[in-house]
Amino acid sequence: MGDPKKHRKKYETPRHPWNKARIEEEKELIKEFGLANKKEIYKMNSLLRSFFLQAKQLITKTGEQAEKERAQLLGRLQRSGLLSSEAGLPEVLGISLKDLLERRLQTMVYKKMLANSVKQARQFITHKHIMINEKIITAPSYLVSLNEELVISFIAGSALSNPDHPERAAVQKKNEAENVELPEKKSKKKEDKKVEKKEGKKTEKKDKKPKKEEKVKESDAKGDAKNKKSESKPDPKKSE
Missing domain, CATH: 1.20.5 (Single alpha-helices involved in coiled-coils or other helix-helix interfaces)
Structure with missing residues (x-):
């Protein structure tokens, strides 16, 4: 029957486990997208990193094989809604982790208003209430393509289809x-x-009102000062 298959991890964990900024960012992503654990973030990060590595290698390569690989990578990302039809390899490096998480089936079910919350969307998927193209999908992390996005619905036998x-x-x-x-x-x-x-x-x-009052007071004060000066000056007629 052959040698048994050796199962390997499909993701890489962070090199430094106690980075405060990264931990806070992961907490926000878990709340926003209703993720079960940080392993789901690491899987998406590893997939995104593989896209970046492929794009960097293909930018420098030339030849027929490189062109085929280029077309395959861009076609895959365009079909999945991560890139526009006019995008090239440099645009691949601009894809963010949030862009990838938004293409998950869990977020799509919530966006299509089939669930009351992101966590409820996860529950509907794992309980086999959601199908794509008449095929039941039980993986919340399933990446939905642009064509499949239009065909997400409840299965016919589900009570939620009502x-x-x-x-x-x-x-x-x-x-x-x-x-x-x-x-x-x-x-x-x-x-x-x-x-x-x-x-x-x-x-x-x-x-404005107190300013007018101040002006009146200033004019009165000037008048008093003039009167005092005139009083202090001696009359020349009296001195004679």
Whole structure:
């Protein structure tokens, strides 16, 4: 039967385990994308690093084989929605980890409003409620292509395929509430700005009034000083 296959890790862990900035960034990614653990981040990082290495090697290479590999790499990234159709190898180096995480099936299910949260999207996938092109996918980290993005749906036998299901209704209510809140927030912001402008004008008027009073006081003081000077000067007629 042959030698048994040796299983190797498909990812690389960080070289320095206690980097504070990296740890905080990983925590934010886990919350934002509903990841189970940091291993999922390391897997995506390793995949991204492999794209970078391929692009760097192919930039310098020439020949038919290099052109084929170039076309294969760019085609794969364009089909997966990570690059535009006009992008080249230098643009491959501009792909970020977030761009890759956004192409996961878990985030796609949440974006298509099939789940109430990212964690609920993960639950639906692992419980075999989601299919792509009539094929059940149970891996939340499955990278969805542009063509597959249009065909994500619930399986026919799932209770969640009914739009009146309580979980589906909760998602619709949440979206409706968000749409209603947006114009209200805008109107509140406008009202607050108007109030701030009015208050600013009032304060300016208050500031102007004391200035007028100060001018009057200054003129009175000057008049008093002139009178004192005139009184202090001796009259020439009296001295004679």
